[in-house]
Amino acid sequence: MLYDGIDMLCSELEINQVELQRRCQENPDTLVDQIRSKALATLPLILAEDFKLKGNNTPFITKGTDLNQHLAHWIQRMAMDAEFEAPPSILPTEEINKYLQQKIGRSFDTLIKKMLRSTNIGTVQDLYDKDPDLRSIADQLGELISRYISTPQSITGLLKVFKDKGPVDIIELSARTAFVAMAVLNNHPGAAHIAGEDRHNRLIELGMSVMFQDIACILEPDAHTPGDDRHEGRSAALVAEMGFPAVCVETIRHHHRTKDPVGNPILSTQAPPLAELVTVVTTAFMHCISTRELALSIDEAFYVLSHYAAGRFYDEDSIRSLGQICIGDRKQLIISKAFNLMNQCPNDGTPFLWDIHTPLPNRFICQRTTCRHIGGNEIILCQDIEFHGPEGVLEIRKGQYFKCKLITRQLNLWLLNDNIFKQKS
Structure with a gap:
């Protein structure tokens, strides 16, 4: 997400990341003006009043929303690194x-x-x-x-x-x-x-x-x-x-x-x-x-x-x-x-119903399916399921199991789609 935001900004300003870093280090105030002049709906950067750069009373970006927070911190760190040089090896x-x-x-x-x-x-x-x-x-x-x-x-x-x-x-x-x-x-x-x-x-x-x-x-x-x-x-x-x-x-x-x-x-x-x-x-x-x-x-x-x-x-x-x-x-x-959530799942192999969520591009899709709890944070599917999203269909076959990388919202289970599907041998 961080690098997506940087790429987006470079694309809008029609510059590469090297040039973005140079502008950030040499004249961040001008860079901020350029960003604001674009009026990017996806980059509503907020100028902080309590962070001054290089002692010249130039307000600098410190926070925003979603990916903008990460982008702002990245730009801020680049500017600080330009000034932060190691001191002499021996100092009192x-x-x-x-x-x-x-x-x-x-x-x-x-x-x-x-x-x-x-x-x-x-x-x-x-x-x-x-x-x-x-x-x-x-x-x-x-x-x-x-x-x-x-x-x-x-x-x-x-x-x-x-x-x-x-x-x-x-x-x-x-x-x-x-x-x-x-x-x-x-x-x-x-x-x-x-x-x-x-x-x-x-x-x-x-x-x-x-x-x-x-x-x-x-x-x-x-x-x-x-x-x-x-x-x-x-x-x-x-x-x-x-x-x-x-x-x-x-x-x-x-x-x-x-x-x-x-x-x-x-x-x-x-x-x-x-x-x-x-x-x-x-x-x-x-x-x-x-x-x-x-x-x-x-x-x-x-x-x-x-x-x-x-x-x-x-x-x-x-x-x-x-x-x-x-x-x-x-x-x-x-x-x-x-x-109590994991304890609610039968640990004797008895099938149970569970809402499974997966983040297809730009949308979270949910489907209720039958699973078995096989211990720890692993569940195994008892039937084939398909997640239909705007970018296509994600098929998950019976017998596959999830070693859950768990993130939750409103007590529902989300399984992140980042190589968590593994075939049970």
């Missing part, structure tokens, strides 16, 4: 801080504190406002992380990330994720026995681990591919290189340890540390609802997490704690329904 700490403040526009401490206090999730923001302990911990986290980032080795690691991504955008999501994780742990039944200074320290350690796992994972995105364990190793290596405590490194190393019976990564066959359970749930949820990927609603994100909880990928208590914080009691029914 105060010079490094000055350099970062110049590039980011404020100190890390100030930036992190601001992001921790702005989660974009109303109930979490209320929690921050009402809970002085969490508020105090969030402030300390900002100061502590700022101190760690002041070392030359941490700058080296962060520059690897900031080379390709806008630092403010990265820190914004990572800091918000860290605070949500601390709130989840603070509300988790498994942490009820932890009190006093020990609880305080656990929350601080979790916040640091989550924030820098999130930053590190930008360099090595989660492949979500069975058998591919490179992600957590490289992310942990980056955090270790940046000089962070061993507890942060180990939290990242625990991210994926083993696979469930259908090949999906799970934490461990043994009881994993509570910090790892909370970390995986929180980071997955925040990425589901962020614009770093195609954003889901909060309801949809909970449905997805709840589904995978049945497959032992996510911790049910952590999801429930997250639900109480982020959506409150008003929508707890959604979570309960999601947890």
Whole structure:
């Protein structure tokens, strides 16, 4: 979707991507005027008043709708990369801080504190406002992380990330994720026995681990591919290189340890540390609802997490704690329904009816068919079905099975048409 939007813009402006990047870097204001003059119905870009580029009071694109959000962030990052050059290899700490403040526009401490206090999730923001302990911990986290980032080795690691991504955008999501994780742990039944200074320290350690796992994972995105364990190793290596405590490194190393019976990564066959359970749930949820990927609603994100909880990928208590914080009691029914959904399917091979959706081009088509639940998140078809759409017919034959890549809306099942159909041998 991102590259479709860029291609569309290049086509309308009659330029290639190289020229688009040059214009974005050299004169973004003119580029914005060109885009606006086209009055593109498919690109209603919104100019933000709070983001200034190159210190010349030029408002820059930061948000839009649908694919425009992704396009705007892509253009913004290109412009920032044009200015973001690596500092000299050896600088005193105060010079490094000055350099970062110049590039980011404020100190890390100030930036992190601001992001921790702005989660974009109303109930979490209320929690921050009402809970002085969490508020105090969030402030300390900002100061502590700022101190760690002041070392030359941490700058080296962060520059690897900031080379390709806008630092403010990265820190914004990572800091918000860290605070949500601390709130989840603070509300988790498994942490009820932890009190006093020990609880305080656990929350601080979790916040640091989550924030820098999130930053590190930008360099090595989660492949979500069975058998591919490179992600957590490289992310942990980056955090270790940046000089962070061993507890942060180990939290990242625990991210994926083993696979469930259908090949999906799970934490461990043994009881994993509570910090790892909370970390995986929180980071997955925040990425589901962020614009770093195609954003889901909060309801949809909970449905997805709840589904995978049945497959032992996510911790049910952590999801429930997250639900109480982020959506409150008003929508707890959604979570309960999601947890019960897979259990409603007979697991003894008895046929059942299920609405199956597939996204044919420009339209979602639904057909009710007879399936058998064969375990985990797999179902097998008991009859041939056809999905008729504007671009033709998609035929799915009896005996084929779905290893569901699950996204849901309104408690219906959508099966994404991206090589999920496999012949059962």
